[in-house]
Amino acid sequence: MAIVKIYEELCKSCRLCVEACPRGALAIARHLNVHGFYPVVFDDSKECSGCCNCTVMCPDAAIELRAEAKAERAAV
Numbered sequence: 001m002a003i004v005k006i007y008e009e010l011c012k013s014c015r016l017c018v019e020a021c022p023r024g025a026l027a028i029a030r031h032l033n034v035h036g037f038y039p040v041v042f043d044d045s046k047e048c049s050g051c052c053n054c055t056v057m058c059p060d061a062a063i064e065l066r067a068e069a070k071a072e073r074a075a076v
């Protein structure tokens with residue numbers, strides 16, 4: 001399972017990543033970030049596949065796929 005890191009302070013709540021995630025692993029938070037947007041949060045119970053859709057879609061580089069995902073993808 002991959003792990004996604006969200007940089008909440010960079011997120012502008014556009015929802016592009018939420019719509020792009022095939023696992024439903026991203027959702028809009030109920031709290032505001034420092035800029036007054038509701039940031040995306042990652043749900044690790046949804047077993048992220050490491051597909052990178054979210055990182056590709058984000059216009060603000062607010063999402064990072066962590067090493068576990070890269071190792072998993074390299075092994076395929």
Ligand code: SF4
Pocket residue numbers: 002004020021022023024025026047048049050051052053054055065
């Ligand atoms: S890497 Fe793919 S499965 Fe994982 S959170 Fe991003 S879009 Fe969803």
Ligand code: SF4
Pocket residue numbers: 010011012013014015016017018039040057058059060061062063
């Ligand atoms: S695509 Fe980026 S800016 Fe848009 S909601 Fe997702 S993390 Fe936030």
